[in-house]
Amino acid sequence: MKKIFNWQILYRYPWFIPLCIFFLMIYVYIWALQGLQVDFQLLKDSWPFITDFIYRLFPPNWQVLDIAIKALIETVQMSLWGTSIGAIFSLPIAIASANNVAPLWLRWIANLLQNAIRSIPSIILGLIFVAATGLGAPAGTLALSIYTIGYLAKFYQQGIESVDYRSLESLQVIGASKIQIAQYGILPQILPLGLGYTLWMFEYNIRAASVLGVVGAGGIGFQLKSYIDGFEYTKATTMMLVLLVVVTVIDWFSSKLRRYLESM
Incomplete structure (x- = not known):
């Protein structure tokens, strides 16, 4: 029976696992961002309302x-x-x-x-x-x-x-x-x-x-x-x-x- 994965590669290439973890983290963050359904155009259009609210906070x-x-x-x-x-x-x-x-x-x-x-x-x-x-x-x-x-x-x-x-x-x-x-x-x-x-x-x-x-x-x-x-x-x-x-x-x-x- 053939080996599915040669574990010795981990000793030859120690950077392999950190690289996999890095790409996995990128995937997780992309998945989370998709779930948030952020509307960047809406955020851009909302800046006038944000600045108006902050303006009304001053002076104390x-x-x-x-x-x-x-x-x-x-x-x-x-x-x-x-x-x-x-x-x-x-x-x-x-x-x-x-x-x-x-x-x-x-x-x-x-x-x-x-x-x-x-x-x-x-x-x-x-x-x-x-x-x-x-x-x-x-x-x-x-x-x-x-x-x-x-x-x-x-x-x-x-x-x-x-x-x-x-x-x-x-x-x-x-x-x-x-x-x-x-x-x-x-x-x-x-x-x-x-x-x-x-x-x-x-x-x-x-x-x-x-x-x-x-x-x-x-x-x-x-x-x-x-x-x-x-x-x-x-x-x-x-x-x-x-x-x-x-x-x-x-x-x-x-x-x-x-x-x-x-x-x-």
């Missing part, structure tokens, strides 16, 4: 700056509590999901729970909690908490799975208990990484909170949507600029802190 109306700052403070408060609550509940789910810690049956349940949470869009979570608690920041905080669990649990899980297994074996050899292994073997290795992930999630939740305001879940997003609905575009611009400044400052601070934690 600084008379609503005090309202923007109050709404932004509420957004930061929502993000702080939402991230903290989500991080607390994420940790046990992450431990139950990790390949090097939990048994197979528990990993299956924990990963299914993670996937279920991540499959629910944040705006749907906002609608659910607005229906439960009414309009305002409490609904947004609860929505961010659940949203955070889905992502931080996965990040923490990856951190736990990246732990050097030799250090855990050393602790097992000297008779350390499971709690001691977690305290002295796992926690010191994942703490800087986990704190970095948590800071990143806090930063992200500030932007997510502004989206949740669209469904009435409080924060700067609620004010932003109100101004856009009322065609008060210059006031909406003030809200976006204040949000930009704060997100930039938090991004700079968290980047500095993450680099410090990684160097520990």
